[in-house]
Amino acid sequence: MRSVFNEELLKIAHEDRRIFMILADIGYGEIEPFARAFPGRYFNVGVAEQNMTGVACGVALEGNIAITYSIANFPTLRCLEQIRNDVCYHNANVKIVIIGGGMAYGPLGISHHSTEDLAIMRALPNLVVVAPCDFAEARAATRAMIAHDGPVYYRCGYKKEPPIHRGPINFQFGQALTVQDGADATVIFTGTIGYNCLCAVEALAREGIHCRLISLHTVKPIDRAAIVQAARETGVIVTVEEHNSMGGLGGAVAEVLMDEGCLDVKCRRLALPDVNVSLVGGQDWLRQQYRLDPDAIADAVRQVVQ
Amino acid sequence: MQTRPPAQYEQLAARVRAHCLRMTHRGKSGHVGSMLSMADLLAVLYSSILRVDPKQPDWPDRDRFILSKGHGGGAVYATLAELGFFPKDWLNTYYLDNGKLSGHISHHVPGVEFSTGSLGHGLPVAVGMALAARHAGKQHRIFCLMSDGDCNEGSTWEAMMFAAHHKFDNLIVVVDYNRVQALGKMEDVIEMEPFARKVEDFGWAVRTIDGHNCGQIEKTLSEVPFASNKPSWVLARTVKGKGVSWMENTVSCHYGSVNDEQLAKALKDLGANS
Ligand SMILES: Cc1ncc(C[n+]2csc(CCOP(=O)(O)OP(=O)(O)O)c2C)c(N)n1
Numbered sequence: 001m002r003s004v005f006n007e008e009l010l011k012i013a014h015e016d017r018r019i020f021m022i023l024a025d026i027g028y029g030e031i032e033p034f035a036r037a038f039p040g041r042y043f044n045v046g047v048a049e050q051n052m053t054g055v056a057c058g059v060a061l062e063g064n065i066a067i068t069y070s071i072a073n074f075p076t077l078r079c080l081e082q083i084r085n086d087v088c089y090h091n092a093n094v095k096i097v098i099i100g101g102g103m104a105y106g107p108l109g110i111s112h113h114s115t116e117d118l119a120i121m122r123a124l125p126n127l128v129v130v131a132p133c134d135f136a137e138a139r140a141a142t143r144a145m146i147a148h149d150g151p152v153y154y155r156c157g158y159k160k161e162p163p164i165h166r167g168p169i170n171f172q173f174g175q176a177l178t179v180q181d182g183a184d185a186t187v188i189f190t191g192t193i194g195y196n197c198l199c200a201v202e203a204l205a206r207e208g209i210h211c212r213l214i215s216l217h218t219v220k221p222i223d224r225a226a227i228v229q230a231a232r233e234t235g236v237i238v239t240v241e242e243h244n245s246m247g248g249l250g251g252a253v254a255e256v257l258m259d260e261g262c263l264d265v266k267c268r269r270l271a272l273p274d275v276n277v278s279l280v281g282g283q284d285w286l287r288q289q290y291r292l293d294p295d296a297i298a299d300a301v302r303q304v305v306q
Numbered sequence: 307m308q309t310r311p312p313a314q315y316e317q318l319a320a321r322v323r324a325h326c327l328r329m330t331h332r333g334k335s336g337h338v339g340s341m342l343s344m345a346d347l348l349a350v351l352y353s354s355i356l357r358v359d360p361k362q363p364d365w366p367d368r369d370r371f372i373l374s375k376g377h378g379g380g381a382v383y384a385t386l387a388e389l390g391f392f393p394k395d396w397l398n399t400y401y402l403d404n405g406k407l408s409g410h411i412s413h414h415v416p417g418v419e420f421s422t423g424s425l426g427h428g429l430p431v432a433v434g435m436a437l438a439a440r441h442a443g444k445q446h447r448i449f450c451l452m453s454d455g456d457c458n459e460g461s462t463w464e465a466m467m468f469a470a471h472h473k474f475d476n477l478i479v480v481v482d483y484n485r486v487q488a489l490g491k492m493e494d495v496i497e498m499e500p501f502a503r504k505v506e507d508f509g510w511a512v513r514t515i516d517g518h519n520c521g522q523i524e525k526t527l528s529e530v531p532f533a534s535n536k537p538s539w540v541l542a543r544t545v546k547g548k549g550v551s552w553m554e555n556t557v558s559c560h561y562g563s564v565n566d567e568q569l570a571k572a573l574k575d576l577g578a579n580s
Pocket of ligand 1: 071340343377426455482484485487560
């Protein structure tokens with residue numbers, strides 16, 4: 001997915017001369033075409049994410065669009081106050097892109113897992129929070145991010161995430177996409193964990209449990225209507241995210257259900273437990289340990305439906 | 307401190323390098339160039355300089371060692387295994403599902419003081435340990451091994467100012483100064499020369515050495531603190547990917563792992579048998 005993002009950004013940068021890349025010593029094998037095409041709009045600040053974000057903010061406030069880019073938590077948590085005070089408060093046109101949302105960097109360990117980002121980023125005023133689930137969403141989200149006037153947080157995958165959407169998509173920030181319809185339950189996911197949800201939902205369909213599957217790519221602003229409608233029409237909401245169980249997608253959906261008075265719905269939040277992951281392993285294996293694999297997701301839905 | 311003939315350090319360093327090649331080959335993981343770069347420094351530190359006890363990793367009076375360039379953790383694991391902190395067969399599980407050793411250094415492993423992986427975290431913590439040691443009237447020293455990328459981070463320079471201000475002469479930094487970062491060479495990213503002079507101006511006692519000359523490493527580290535009332539800084543000139551001909555001084559050796567054929571060739575370069 002990171003290659004898809006970089007390809008799409010390069011195309012847009014040919015059309016839009018306001019785009020700068022300000023990055024912090026990450027992007028090997030990916031960002032070279034941009035660096036070659038636009039040497040005057042490409043800067044590596046070194047391993048210095050606070051400076052990266054501050055510089056990007058200054059560049060953006062002068063009428064440009066600045067992309068910051070690095071692995072997992074480096075462009076977010078490492079420079080959180082620069083994002084909050086400089087970027088968000090001044091509504092600067094900075095796009096914060098992370099590579100390797102969730103546990104995509106598996107065995108590299110906790111420093112490279114981005115598993116609290118949705119909660120933290122969505123708590124910042126003015127910031128759009130988006131987590132594409134497959135290549136189609138990744139491309140569309142890149143375009144939407146540049147078209148949007150203001151700060152965006154873009155949680156990118158890492159490698160060859162399989163497709164989830166079967167046909168063309170109409171991607172708009174704040175509008176959830178229905179992957180497939182169903183009346184027995186709704187599974188809402190964000191980001192690349194969506195593929196495991198799709199597998200789970202397909203397995204359930206073979207047993208006669210038909211789920212609505214919703215990609216909530218924009219965690220903020222959240223699509224309240226889609227959530228309320230799913231709650232009213234299916235009566236069961238299961239959220240799935242590769243993120244700590246506190247304050248992420250599940251929390252955001254629960255807030256909507258509470259605000260909108262949808263309290264008669266059966267709900268379950270599937271997420272990582274509130275622990276520091278010290279297990280060593282690849283993304284798929286780690287997902288399995290934390291019951292975010294297709295079988296475990298299907299089990300959870302079955303339990304709630306019954 | 308026990309002085310040893312340089313050949314002994316070189317042999318240990320060669321074993322560590324061979325472990326790192328095998329571990330990253332098996333795990334299909336990166337950062338092997340970062341590990342090869344610091345193998346000689348680790349060999350001397352762990353054989354002669356650090357007062358540590360493999361039988362008692364938590365011995366309260368041990369010298370503290372923090373690896374701030376956590377991505378090179380494989381080399382520390384290999385060194386610790388060679389010293390007997392844990393069984394060598396743990397190395398075979400590096401980077402694998404349900405393994406004992408993660409890509410970045412982890413304090414869940416016996417002998418590892420502190421987990422890192424995000425650059426620029428090691429030195430502030432080392433400074434805190436130096437402060438606590440002095441406060442408690444303890445004699446142990448704090449060593450922090452850093453990379454040049456580590457020294458891009460503002461947090462590193464903030465810690466340097468604090469440590470010099472408080473005259474922590476129980477604190478020793480060693481920089482694995484290979485001048486290659488993740489996206490380019492230092493001269494193309496952030497040039498830090500005159501590096502030694504900058505650090506001196508920040509109030510540290512600095513020595514520049516050849517980070518692959520084990521005799522020189524030992525002599526230098528046995529003379530800390532270089533000045534009373536100042537923290538010590540060793541700028542160890544190294545070669546990223548040291549010991550494997552095609553990796554040396556390349557950015558690409560930060561990424562990818564060797565295939566079977568390259569592994570055999572690399573081990574031959576090192577003079578280790580496969
Ligand atoms: C805060 C932070 N930003 C980015 C990274 C990603 N990263 C890993 S290693 C590295 C740089 C590698 O060069 P250097 O630090 O000089 O270490 P070497 O491997 O050359 O010893 C970078 C940018 C990181 N680990 N931490």
